[in-house]
Amino acid sequence: EDQVTQSPEALRLQEGESSSLNCSYTVSGLRGLFWYRQDPGKGPEFLFTLYSAGEEKEKERLKATLTKKESFLHITAPKPEDSATYLCAVQANDYKLSFGAGTTVTVRA
């Protein structure tokens, strides 16, 4: 069974304090790993897709990386507007998305 584990569960940062979120996964036949951002009461917003180990994607202050067992979402010099829950999901050969429980990031000014 596909498993996705995210850590930490919650992360409180000072504005400008860089940090990383972890997503470890166990899946048979990874087709893709996805990062989403979700604000309270809203739908997940697509951020990145990573397909193979060694791949990296960047968007503004966010950078996602992938190894054979885990992915990291690096937040560089975060701002209060980066506060959100970040969800990791994997897609295996059955094409369904399996989500992790998420990391809730709070950035204080």
Add this chain to the structure above:
Amino acid sequence: DTEVTQTPKHLVMGMTNKKSLKCEQHMGHRAMYWYKQKAKKPPELMFVYSYEKLSINESVPSRFSPECPNSSLLNLHLHALQPEDSALYLCASSHEPTANEQYFGPGTRLTVT
């Protein structure tokens, strides 16, 4: 344009009511999805429509009935719900059922009283 729209934004219904949730996308996507999300939990897949046909039903109770009138629309008909069905219901779409990126709508907050 990566917009998926959902109506209504909020819905309060009694256990004997019948209501419907609506979802629409104009991206030409051929796969559409319903997810259920409880507070502080990740989304859980309910149904997948591929080319307007139901392709995945994750053993969802029959009080939830999906319908795909055309390639742009997806409905979720609700009947005789229970209070534990209160959740955020999310619609998503992707270019193909095998495509990677799914784009989510803003969700409908459902409260069953």
